[in-house]
Amino acid sequence: MTNQVNAPRKAAGRSAAAKSVKSATAAPAKRAPRAKVTKRTPTEVAALTEIYRQMLLIRRFEERAARSYTQALIGGYCHLNLGEEAAVVGLLSALAPTDYLFTNYREHGYAINRGIDPNRVMAELYGRIDGVSKGWGGSMHMFDISHRLLGGYGIVGGQIPLATGAALAIDYRGGSEVVMCTMGDGTTNIGAFHESLNIAALWNLPIVYVIINNRLGMGTTVEKSSAEPELFRRGEAYRIESARVDGLDPLAVAEASAKAVTVARAGRPYLLEVVSERLRGHSVVDPAKYRTEAEIVQLREHDPVVTFGAKLVRERVIDADTMAAIEHEVTARIDEAAAFAEASPTPDVATLFDYTYATPVANDSRRLPGQPLFDPAPLPDPGEDQ
């Protein structure tokens, strides 16, 4: 069994990356050593630029979602992918359009990166009929069969048995698709995580379990909640190949994801731990007061969008003008999504129970809140013989 560590826990690469951001953003010193520039083909330049654009799209989308929440345009729960952009973009780059994705409540970035129109994702947050789930799901419950995004789950770990079942269905039908199932670090202590990994290993299911280790489950650290804080090692108990990767580097994540997907497509499950950062609180209403000033400074230095953008400029993949053009284009795209969401109507209350079941269910209640359980029994006709 080969459980490999791609990036050590206290990733030396992190501090090195932080240093290089500083040197990229500071005024150029006269005798500063010239950055090593690798000549890239136009195809490579286009691919790297697109990764940056996708990461920025998620970043600006989530920032707008946070703003709209404070303006009461969005209600309910709302968890953001801020800081996890490199993880999202890197992971999904390895999936074919026919593969399936299950994720948790922190899913806006996944929905967008899977190819769902940002207008529809934003409209779902606003609870409008043009939303991904017709406005009835909200932030945590996006579902789009055509993009093979099978949710969006608010119950911690709720997606894991369902994703495992989807992998079983693929295997049963002899299909070549794979399932990717992402979850947080805190989710690895849920019983269903262990049951699912056990079954997936026994039955050779085509599934990649991904742990997005942002070091926190709400406000509790991995060290306080997990007896084995090196989470990828949980694969060993089930003889599942596993690895850990630096989730702030989209290219490293893409490579690790491609490997994991290849293993799954060949008929073995895989466990990938992506060490990431959550830039803000657990949800938009969490001020994250449990974080120290030093941690906040560090988080900013590790910001994956800024770091990757600076790397591309330093390595002369893109210049300042291209960066500005991407920023302009992405901002306009998000403005459009917000305007679209605001203009979309709210669903009719009478449709509240629509889409609850995939097929008609006998005796399914169609009542709205406050309506009587049964229609009142008809009063006997006094003229009738009793």
Ligand SMILES: Cc1ncc(C[n+]2csc(CCOP(=O)(O)OP(=O)(O)O)c2C)c(N)n1
């Ligand atoms: C079964 C269940 N228990 C508790 C909760 C409340 N809850 C929501 S998110 C969360 C933390 C999960 O942390 P993690 O898995 O690390 O994911 P992250 O939020 O960091 O992405 C908890 C305890 C829940 N939604 N479902």
Ligand SMILES: [Mg+2]
């Ligand atoms: Mg977490």
